[in-house]
Every structure is written in structure tokens, then in C-alpha cells.
Amino acid sequence: MGGMIETLLRGNRKFRGEYAADERDFLERLASGGQSPDALYIGCSDSRVVPELLTSSSPGELFVLRNIANLVPVFNDPDSSVGAAIEYAVVHLHVPHIIVCGHYGCGGVKAALEGLDKERGLPSLFEWLSEVRAAAENVDPALEPETRWRRAVEESVVFQLGNLPTYPAVASALAAGKLRLHGWVYDLHTCSLSVYDVNKHAFVPASALIPGA
Ligand SMILES: [Zn+2]
Known part of the structure; x- marks a missing residue:
């Protein structure tokens, strides 16, 4: 067996011996009671942006979709996996919040900014990332590359938020006042979140929004 796979399996043994042992009653209640998460979190597959870690969330709290x-x-869209997660979370689980969380340093956004020509040999990736192009085109091409990349990450989160109400399940929950949408960007260096402020049409530090931060 490969060393890495063995490490992962040993990791599960460690998890059972430590976290799962300490939280036995909580995890058993979750296992038999079903899930009732507080939010649908839509984030990047990037291995460095781990939703439960960066929000200190426990099992059962976030319904997560990463792509x-x-x-x-x-x-x-021909890809129904995002829609399936949205419909399940909103209609069956009645989540009161949907969070779209991007991150600075996102390789997918960078590829779209650079024109995707490199990805032509990878048809699925090419097709998928073409979704970022519209957001990328909204960013001033005269900006210095690093700033342009950051703006494109932010602009793409705003774009995805704008696409959410095209789902009838989202539109009706919004109209009924049962759902709120949130745009976040995570910074890999500072480990902090910025939050989209609709009125300012800008991302503001999350620390400005929480008492005692
Ligand atoms: Zn990413």
C-alpha cells in the first residue's frame, strides 16, 4: 500500500481515538438524529482552504459544496451537481444562509484571467473555467497583475452570488425572507475572511463586523 494512503488510514484511527472519542455523544446524536446544518457553503476545491477549519465549525454545521x-x-447549466446541492440544502434542509467563499491566490481564477488557452487540451476544465471569464472581464486590465488577480477573485464571488437567484428554489426562499446570501474571500496568508458589503460594492474585513474582534 502507498505510504500516503497508509498515512490517511492511520489518520482515521487517530481521529477515532481522539476527536471521535472525546465527542462520542455529540457524534452519536448527529448520526441518529440526521443533519440540520446552519448554512450551505460553496467554496473552492483548493486543499488549502478548508471550510470547517477556517470557521472553527463542527460536523453537522456546514453543508459543503466545493468545486x-x-x-x-x-x-x-448542463452540470447539475451545483444545482443539486443548492436544491437539497434550500428545499430539504431549509438552510437559512448560503455562503460563496472564494480565496485570493485561486488558480482557477488566474487561469481564466490568462485566457484559458493552456487548458484547451483539458475539455472539462476549459468548459468549467469559462464560467469565470465574465467576472474576469469586469476587472480593469490596466491593474498590476497581483491586484488584478485579487479583484477578479472578488468579482467572481459577486458573480456567483448573482447567479444564485436564477435557481427557483433560491428565488422563492429569498422572496419568503427565509434565506440570506453571503460573499466571502479567504486570505491564505493572514487566514482571515473578507465579507462582501452590498451597499459599498466592496469586500470589508470580517473583523469589522463582529463584536469584540
Ligand atoms: Zn481556488
């Missing part, structure tokens, strides 16, 4: 560059294609 390359945290995209939400418009309703009726």
Missing part, C-alpha cells in the same frame, strides 16, 4: 474556483453556474 474548482467556487462557481455557481446559472440554473439549467
